[in-house]
Amino acid sequence: MRTLVHRRQVSTAAPGSLGPGGTIGPLVGRLAAPLTWIGKLSAAGAACYLIAWAWPWAMGGVPIESGDLTAMVVLRQIASIATILLPAALEFGYPGVARRNPLLLRGVALLALSQVVAPVIRFVQDWASSTLFLMPDTGTADLPLVFGQAVTVARILILVVGWIAIFGGLVAAGARPRRGLARAAILAVVIVGLAADLRFFDQLWMRDYLLASVMNALAIIVGLAESAILAACFAAVLTGAFRQLRPLLGWSLGVASGLAAAGAFVANLVSMLALSSVQPGDTPDYTLFNVANVLNSASMLLLLLACLAGLGSGTEERRVAWPRRRLHVVSGDRRLRPAGG
Secondary structure, three states, rough: OOOOOOOOOOOOOOOHOOOOOOOOOHHHHHHHOOOOOOHHHHHHHHHHHHHHHHHHHHHOOOOOOOOOOOHHHHHHHHHHHHHOOOHHHHHHHHHHHHHHOOHHHHHHHHHHHHOOHHHHHHHHHHHHEEEEOOOOOOOOOHHHHHHHHHHHHHHHHHHHHHHHHHHHHHHHHHOOOHHHHHHHHHHHHHHHHHHHHHHHHHHHHHOOOOOHHHHHHHHHHHHHHHHHHHHHHHHHHHHHOOOOOHHHHHHHHHHHHHHHHHHHHHHHHHHHHHOOOOOOOOOOOHHHHHHHHHHHHHHHHHHHHHHHHHOOOOOOOOOOOOOOOOEEEEEOOOOOOOOOO
């Protein structure tokens, strides 16, 4: 009986065959990796947003939303661009995320979408506020205001769905928080937020504008839902960092982003309570309000860095159905012959 032995000489691959970035470094390889259509739209949207904001200033005008070029406005706009760039950053830091963890990519894509439509929503709100006082008092004078509030609620709903998808992606990456931790974080945020909203209930519920008051109540409910799912995501990234999931830098930056968001939440609530107690004629102090804006912007920038660092890239390959095994029964004497023999 003859035994065929196949031998193949193993040699070092040529430098040109190591693939993109093989000779320069893994970072170049990642930057050269092709983006999906979501990543390409993200990069293009961030570029268009930057041009639309910076063009008036470059031509001698001022950035949108402000008559003065202040550091606060610049920081907020940088955070907006960072939010739009989240899908592209995630694909750079997490190659194959569209296949391996689609929920995470869809979540950051929805966050980017909510930021893209934000200027349109602000335009609608300004139009509604200016139109409200020009309409005659016919019982439907609050319709422009209701329309402006409806688009705001729609944007918050996009954020809620996006954060839910991100939470699912974090869980798929192995960061499933304990039920007690997740419930405690959610309850704490909802109770504190609801207590603060109830204090301003008399200002939100306007008897002369019933539809607008109903939309205010709906906005409160949706806002509390967003805060709750944000708390759940924070519990998830804490779990991932505690379990030292790969890559540790990405999960650590995710925790830092969550801490900044939590600080912004607390600072915003305290600022609202402080401003509500200001007496007529007194000069309000917007220090805490500015702190909340800075922390909120820092949260988005840290989340962008976490995506670039590969947040969730330790996700295992998606499980597929186990291939069926077939049993072949061979009877008689079976001999192997070389091809063409």
